[in-house]
Amino acid sequence: ALVGLMESLMTAKLVDEITDTHSSKTRESIGQGVANIVTGFLGGMGGCAMIGQTMINVKVSGARTRLSTFFAGVFLMVLCIAFGPLVSRIPMAALVAVMVMVCFATFDWHSVAPGTLRRMPAGEIVVMVVTVVCVVATENLAVGVVVGSVTAMVIFARRVAHLADVTSVTDADGERIVYSVFGELFFASSNDLVGRFDYAADPRSVVIDLTSAHIWDASSVATLDAITTKYAQRGKSVEIIGLDERSADLHGSLSGRLAGGS
Numbered sequence: 118a119l120v121g122l123m124e125s126l127m128t129a130k131l132v133d134e135i136t137d138t139h140s141s142k143t144r145e146s147i148g149q150g151v152a153n154i155v156t157g158f159l160g161g162m163g164g165c166a167m168i169g170q171t172m173i174n175v176k177v178s179g180a181r182t183r184l185s186t187f188f189a190g191v192f193l194m195v196l197c198i199a200f201g202p203l204v205s206r207i208p209m210a211a212l213v214a215v216m217v218m219v220c221f222a223t224f225d226w227h228s229v230a231p232g233t234l235r236r237m238p239a240g241e242i243v244v245m246v247v248t249v250v251c252v253v254a255t256e257n258l259a260v261g262v263v264v265g266s267v268t269a270m271v272i273f274a275r276r277v278a279h280l281a282d283v284t285s286v287t288d289a290d291g292e293r294i295v296y297s298v299f300g301e302l303f304f305a306s307s308n309d310l311v312g313r314f315d316y317a318a319d320p321r322s323v324v325i326d327l328t329s330a331h332i333w334d335a336s337s338v339a340t341l342d343a344i345t346t347k348y349a350q351r352g353k354s355v356e357i358i359g360l361d362e363r364s365a366d367l368h369g370s371l372s373g374r375l376a377g378g379s
Contacts, residue, residue, distance in 0.1 A: 118153075120259045121165030123266075125149055128166035135175055169219040177222065240272040274305045281306040281330070283313040293322040298330040302337035310340050316347045323348055328359030338371040 129140050145166075153163035174180045174189065196204050227233055234242060248265030252258055281300035288294070296314065300306060314323075325344070332338060345355045360368060 118163075120262050121153075121163065122146060122149065123262055124168055125166035128168045128171050131168070132171060132175055136181055169216075169223045172223045173219055240269075240276065244269045244272065274303075277301055277303075277306065281310065283310070287320070292320050293324065294319050295324040295326055297326045297328070300329075301331055301333060302327075302340070303333035304336040307337040307340040310337075311343055311347075314344055314347075316351055316353075319348070319353065321353045323353055323355045325355060325357045326359045327357060327364065330359075330364075331361060332364035332367050335367075335371055338368050341368065342372055 125145055126142055129142055129145055132138075133140055149165060156163055170189070174185055178185070180186075244265055247268050248261045251264045252261030255261070277300075281298065281302060283296055283298050285294055285296045298310070302310070325341070332341075341357060345357075348355045357368070
C-alpha cells in the first residue's frame with residue numbers, strides 16, 4: 118500500500134510537469150484506496166499507477182486525457198480475455214526486450230550525469246544510493262522506499278535543526294532584554310535553544326520574540342517552559358510575544374502541562 122501510494126503520487130507529479138496541468142493528489146489517493154478495497158472483495162489484486170506505462174503513454178504516445186488510461190485498461194482486458202491463448206505464445210525474450218525499452222525510456226538519465234551529481238547536495242545523493250542499494254539487496258521495493266524515506270527525513274531534520282538562531286538586544290536603560298528567535302522550532306532544533314540565554318546576567322525583564330519562528334511540536338513548548346522556569350528561579354519574568362496563530366494555539370494548549378505531575 119505504501120509503495121503503491123508513493124508511486125501513484127510520483128507518477129501524478131511527473132505527469133503534471135510534462136503536461137503543464139494540475140491534478141488533485143488527494144482525490145487520486147482516495148480513488149486508488151477505494152478501488153483497491155473493492156477489488157479485494159471481488160477477489161482481485163490491488164494496484165497503483167505504473168510510472169513506466171504512464172511515461173510511455175504520455176511521452177511517446179502523446180496522451181493527454183484520462184481516456185488514454187481507460188482505453189489502455191480496456192485493451193489489456195480484451196487481450197487477456199479474448200486473445201489469452203495467442204498472447205501466451207509470445208516469447209518471454211520479446212517481452213523482456215519491451216520492458217528494457219520501457220525502463221530505458223522511463224529513467225531520467227540526466228539525474229545521474231556526473232555534472233548533475235557534482236551540483237546536487239550530498240544528502241540527496243545519499244538518499245538515492247541508500248534506496249537503490251536496499252532495493253537491489255533485498256529485492257523488495259517496499260524496503261527500499263521505507264529506508265530511503267526514513268533516511269531523507271533524518272537528513273532533513275539534521276539540516277533544518279541548524280537553521281534556528283537567537284539574537285538579543287538590551288534596552289538602553291538595561292532594565293529589559295529582547296531575544297529574537299529565528300527559524301523552525303521542533304525536537305531537533307529546540308534542544309540547543311536552552312543554552313542560548315544568559316540566565317544569570319540578564320536583567321529582570323526578559324522578552325522572547327518568536328515573530329520569525331514557528332513552533333512545530335510539544336518538545337519546543339517544553340523547551341520554552343524550561344527557559345521560563347530557569348528565569349523564574351532567578352526571580353526574573355519572561356514574556357513570549359510574536360507567536361503566529363498555530364504556534365499560539367499549540368503553546369497555549371501545552372504550556373505548563375508537560376512537566377511531570379502537571
